[in-house]
Amino acid sequence: MKILRTLALGASMIAICCTAASAAGLTVGFSQIGSESGWRAAETSVTKQEAEKRGITLKFADAQQKQENQIKAIRGFIAQGVNAILVAPVVATGWEQVLGEAKDAKIPVILLDRGIDASKDLYLTSVASDQVKEGSVAGDWLVKTVGDKPCRVVELQGTVGSTPAINRKKGFEEAIAGHKNISIARSQTGDFTRSKGKEVMEGFLKAENGGKNICAMYAHNDDMAVGAIQAIKDAGLKPGKDILVVSIDAVPDIFQAMAAGEANATVELTPNMAGPAFDALDAYLKSGKQPEKFIITQSKLYTPADDPKGEYERRKGLGY
Numbered sequence: 001m002k003i004l005r006t007l008a009l010g011a012s013m014i015a016i017c018c019t020a021a022s023a024a025g026l027t028v029g030f031s032q033i034g035s036e037s038g039w040r041a042a043e044t045s046v047t048k049q050e051a052e053k054r055g056i057t058l059k060f061a062d063a064q065q066k067q068e069n070q071i072k073a074i075r076g077f078i079a080q081g082v083n084a085i086l087v088a089p090v091v092a093t094g095w096e097q098v099l100g101e102a103k104d105a106k107i108p109v110i111l112l113d114r115g116i117d118a119s120k121d122l123y124l125t126s127v128a129s130d131q132v133k134e135g136s137v138a139g140d141w142l143v144k145t146v147g148d149k150p151c152r153v154v155e156l157q158g159t160v161g162s163t164p165a166i167n168r169k170k171g172f173e174e175a176i177a178g179h180k181n182i183s184i185a186r187s188q189t190g191d192f193t194r195s196k197g198k199e200v201m202e203g204f205l206k207a208e209n210g211g212k213n214i215c216a217m218y219a220h221n222d223d224m225a226v227g228a229i230q231a232i233k234d235a236g237l238k239p240g241k242d243i244l245v246v247s248i249d250a251v252p253d254i255f256q257a258m259a260a261g262e263a264n265a266t267v268e269l270t271p272n273m274a275g276p277a278f279d280a281l282d283a284y285l286k287s288g289k290q291p292e293k294f295i296i297t298q299s300k301l302y303t304p305a306d307d308p309k310g311e312y313e314r315r316k317g318l319g320y
């Protein structure tokens, strides 16, 4: 019995040793889009933390919003012979050539938070939210909130050609379809940034009778919403009351706005895409088994009923 127990303990120690050792020692390249939003900055810092925790050497490249820089960075990672590559693709198209090169070099690629229009064979897995669902959660909230009242919506879209911009628009439109009292009066890109969100909202306000014709503002991310909130205040209106504000990400600043009564709803996007990505890579390298092609993160709705002050404090400590 004693011998059996000793053998079992030995076996489990070997398992613990090798589980921990499999990610440790890897070198992973990460081609990040840039730092356009609070959410993006959080994703970068969480990815660095997750790599450090697992003993992974992370080679980080900031593409400053340019696909050409991402392609250059990926080629650099291939030349350095990294063990795997993480990419947050700025736009959906134009990836076949460079990801084909990574495939030829037998380097697994994992997509983070945005998708691509290319063969699924070019990447190991994609860790992202269901972006159509994010748009529909925001749209459903608006439908429920306005009821039968007429509602002209202005929409701030994300980066042109990016999957979150395409899908969050689609999901929102699907949710309001069939509700004839709700319509999208104006829609323009704010490029996922706070400054562009403010600038575009100023134009919407001018074009819509100083904002008096606008019932709600839907932004594809919180940063654009925060910029738009400022524009609404500058125009002498009350965001959250005169104009309803609904957006996506759940970053600390939107909870601060919510606590002040200036934002009404946000849909959470976790910045921890790297944790599930490294887990999938680990399992793949150990067993050779293909992970699920899509690892989908949650899309939870938050409103002022969800302790915005507490959420602000809690999220501040999470790398935002």
Ligand code: AHR
Pocket (backbone or CB within 6 Å): 036, 037, 038, 039, 040, 113, 114, 164, 192, 220, 221, 222, 223, 248, 249, 269
């Ligand atoms: O791809 C995810 C989106 O990119 C986030 O919602 C937005 O804040 C970021 O810039």
